[in-house]
Amino acid sequence: MLLLPPWCRSTGFLQGGYPEVDSAENLGEVLRGDRIENSPYEFKMRVPRMCNIVCRIIPNERTSREFKQKIDDEYQVNMILDNLPLVVPITKSEQEQDSHVQYHHGYFVGHKVWYAGMKEDRYLINNHLTFTVKFHKDPEFEYARIVGFEVKPFSVKHQYDGEWSDDTRLTTCDPHAKKLVAGVDPPQEIEDKKEIIFTYDVEFQESDVKWASRWDTYLLMPDDQIHWFSIVNSLMIVLFLSGMVAMIMLRTLYRDISNYNKQEEESKFEQETGWKLLHGDVFRPPVNSDLLCVYVGSGVQFSGMILAAMIFALLGFLSPSNRGGLMTALLLLWVLMAVFGGYATTRLYKSFKKSNWKTITLKTGVMFPGVIFVMFFILNALIWGEKSSGAVPFSTMFALVFLWFCISVPLVFAGGYIGFRKPAIENPVKTNKIPRQIPEQPWYTRSTFSILIGGVLPFGAVFIELFFILTSICCVVKIMNGGGGRI
Known part of the structure; x- marks a missing residue:
């Protein structure tokens, strides 16, 4: 996987104590500026996970300014899983007869909002990710291959009871109910010395797309409107x-x-x-x-x-x-x-x-x-x-x-x-x-x-x-x- 945000870093070891190995870039990747690093997100094939905590940070004034600058510059976070890039599904308007899902590579670090009566914009960070891994199961064997990698980012101000520890359980998402209360809880705003908790969900969906055709979706043009003029x-x-x-x-x-x-x-x-x-x-x-x-x-x-x-x-x-x-x-x-x-x-x-x-x-x-x-x-x-x-x-x-x-x-x-x-x-x-x-x-x-x-x-x-x-x-x-x- 690829993840290059400066706030959550991988520990350098996989489950079981095995060290992580960075992928070696070829000459073309180096010239394009692509760098592959291991991320702290851990997936197990066909094993869903709910509300896993990645890290907890308390940004200082400099870190908050960097977050806001990245949001102003419209930075994106890009990941790869099984050599497939991460995409955000975008559904066209239902009023269109040929409505279908389009994909945007990577998700934005955050976004700005403004409400009436506010003197300045509020910066919200996408700190919760809902990953959807699509797989195709071979009818002749029990093996399955990954054919899609999607994500839906959310901004959620997580809550928990008591003092923070490694065993802290968040009250803003319930793994047993398999639900994230993203629409009810307030979003996570970037403020000095205010904690930010990064979490993620993983769900697996079976797909009819075969492994040999998994790149067809990524190669579709995002804009199918022909410029006739x-x-x-x-x-x-x-x-x-x-x-x-x-x-x-x-x-x-x-x-x-x-x-x-x-x-x-x-x-x-x-x-x-x-x-x-x-x-x-x-x-x-x-x-x-x-x-x-x-x-x-x-x-x-x-x-x-x-x-x-x-x-x-x-x-x-x-x-x-x-x-x-x-x-x-x-x-x-x-x-x-x-x-x-x-x-x-x-x-x-x-x-x-x-x-x-x-x-x-x-x-x-x-x-x-x-x-x-x-x-x-x-x-x-x-x-x-x-x-x-x-x-x-x-x-x-x-x-x-x-x-x-x-x-x-x-x-x-x-x-x-x-x-x-x-x-x-x-x-x-x-x-x-x-x-x-x-x-x-x-x-x-x-x-x-x-x-x-x-x-x-x-x-x-x-x-x-x-x-x-x-x-x-x-x-x-x-x-x-x-x-x-x-x-």
């Missing part, structure tokens, strides 16, 4: 741009073809006009040809990584049950695809009539990963300074550097060597030795204006899509009394 808007923008470009191309080509036909009828000497003026300068090497080769090689490497990852995902190798598997696979595929990046770089580099392939290959292996690594290192140093659990340890950073310089860079050189030994790419037309002078262009064809006009439509499409996504998130936030945070 965004789809139609994006489609119209694509059609408009395509039509505009096609119209310009057709008109230009039609005019040039008319001039060619007219010249053939009136004169025996054909003069090159229009598009024919460009054939001798189209394949001229650009000013920053080395940078273009590096970009092409990095793009081939990135495209190969995405294509291979999609193939592995379609074949079922990237299962969601393998936490961090996607990140690990992408990183390893990026390293292995370096040979194709080096090959593409040197093939293009040789077509520009250049021969220093070792330098351009080194740039391909270092430039783009180096920029990403520097940004990653700076951001990691910032969150490491804040003592965040999401900071990547230096041992993992060393492993990344090892993969980079000991595997990726040699593969880039291997691909570059193979690519440079291949014959140069021949251009379909010859290139003029003297570049043709570009005539003065109108103001609306200059780079600044073209960039602004060309970026308006894509920005509009992206902005509208993000607007609808943010609107949907806000609606969910209002329903759930909060947004999404993570502990």
Whole structure:
């Protein structure tokens, strides 16, 4: 199980005195900031438990301030059981015909309430958890497997008789009656030097969901509303741009073809006009040809990584049950695809009539990963300074550097060597030795204006899509009394 709140910690030993063993994270989990720790919640398969006491704390001023800050930041507590993440079931409105249960990962630390006449908000903490473990029983055997892990959080100010001790019995919940008086008792408010008792219930429910299909519920989209307006808007923008470009191309080509036909009828000497003026300068090497080769090689490497990852995902190798598997696979595929990046770089580099392939290959292996690594290192140093659990340890950073310089860079050189030994790419037309002078262009064809006009439509499409996504998130936030945070 995973639980990362700072208020209740595991003792480090299981029932019977056996020491707990923390799960080892893979490379993808470490890079994502996932840390697995044992929790103080103890489950026994198909053995229900009622009102078990986890711990009792008396927060001081600093602890109370931290609790309130986490509630303001909408932090969530995430757990896992048998590799299944904890979810909170949310039932849609009964007025909808297709009402069904949706799931939200993790539960919120608490929430704020405000009543008339109060000067400030009250902070309530979810200190009682009702776990529901769903299992599927094999009809041929007596064994059962876990197929669901749900929770319902409550805020309950627990009461008890006498002084607190290890054998204290709470009066706010009755294990014999199997009932928690959550609606009658007042909620647990966060106050300085006021005790908070954390408790939990565990119940088991038999389910028809088979173990092989237990992840289907988690993979369902939380919002099944199709953004038809965004789809139609994006489609119209694509059609408009395509039509505009096609119209310009057709008109230009039609005019040039008319001039060619007219010249053939009136004169025996054909003069090159229009598009024919460009054939001798189209394949001229650009000013920053080395940078273009590096970009092409990095793009081939990135495209190969995405294509291979999609193939592995379609074949079922990237299962969601393998936490961090996607990140690990992408990183390893990026390293292995370096040979194709080096090959593409040197093939293009040789077509520009250049021969220093070792330098351009080194740039391909270092430039783009180096920029990403520097940004990653700076951001990691910032969150490491804040003592965040999401900071990547230096041992993992060393492993990344090892993969980079000991595997990726040699593969880039291997691909570059193979690519440079291949014959140069021949251009379909010859290139003029003297570049043709570009005539003065109108103001609306200059780079600044073209960039602004060309970026308006894509920005509009992206902005509208993000607007609808943010609107949907806000609606969910209002329903759930909060947004999404993570502990």
